[in-house]
Amino acid sequence: MKQSHFFAHLSRMKLINRWPLMRNVRTENVSEHSLQVAMVAHALAAIKNRKFGGQLNAERISLLAMYHDASEVLTGDLPTPVKYFNSQIAQEYKAIEKIAQQKLVDMAPDELRDIFAPLIDENAWSEExxxxxxxxxxxCAYLKCLEELSAGNNEFGLAKTRLEKTLELRRSQEMDYFMAVFVPSFHLSLDEISQDSPL
Known part of the structure; x- marks a missing residue:
């Protein structure tokens, strides 16, 4: 059997730190971020299905979210201010991401490639x-800002404001539900979120 470096590369997601230009109270890596995005994406899809008449495959969406930054094992995590400095850089970086996604897919064994390709290649995802x-x-980026600000790190103030604008642009019923039901707890301490459910 031919050797594959696919999972050896994916395991390096934990070595890529996010928010590299900012002082962090707690460093977050791409692997941790991807897990949280997978959980939140699953929740959003489930909320859409249960509350707002959606017909999404929540389990598939959680897998897509788990792999959504996988190409960064080849490109690294480019800081947002650099990535979106101007439209030309943003466009070129998108092209680099596509090449990296394809290179990662090509690392999978031939007999498994059709399983991983639709998870990594965003062209295979529906618009929804x-x-x-x-x-x-x-x-999840917004929640990271809340956590950093709660820890007294004002470095994330402008990022929070920017992300609030992004969330407004991507607003949906399921996001409104998530923001109302789950997000307020991120402003609380461990003792406060544990009061109603003592061990």
């Missing part, structure tokens, strides 16, 4: 799937 993953991605 892309929208949910993008919502979850922005929500």
């Amino acid at each position: 799937e892309q929208a949910i993953v993008k919502q979850a991605d922005a929500l």
Whole structure:
């Protein structure tokens, strides 16, 4: 059997730190972020299905979210101010991401490639799937800002404001539900979120 470097590359997601230009109280890596995005995307899809008449495959969406930044094992995590400095850079970086996604897919064994390709290649995602993953991605970045600000790190103040605008642009019924039901707890301490459910 031919050797594959696919999972050896994916395991390096934990070595790529997010928010590299900002002082962090707690460093977050791409692996941690991807898990949180997968959980939130699953929740958004489930909320849409249960409350707002959606017909999404929540489990598939959680997998797409889990792999949504996988190409960064080849490109690294480019800081947002650089990535979106101007439209030309944003466009070129998108092209680089596509090449990296394809290179990663090509690392998978031939007999498994058709399983991983639709998870990594965003061209295989429906518009609705892309929208949910993008919502979850922005929500998780926003939650990171709340955590940093709660820890007294004002470095994340402007990022929070920017992400509030992004969330408004991506707004949906399921996001409104998530923001109303789950997000307020991120402003509370461990003792406060544990009061109603003592061990």
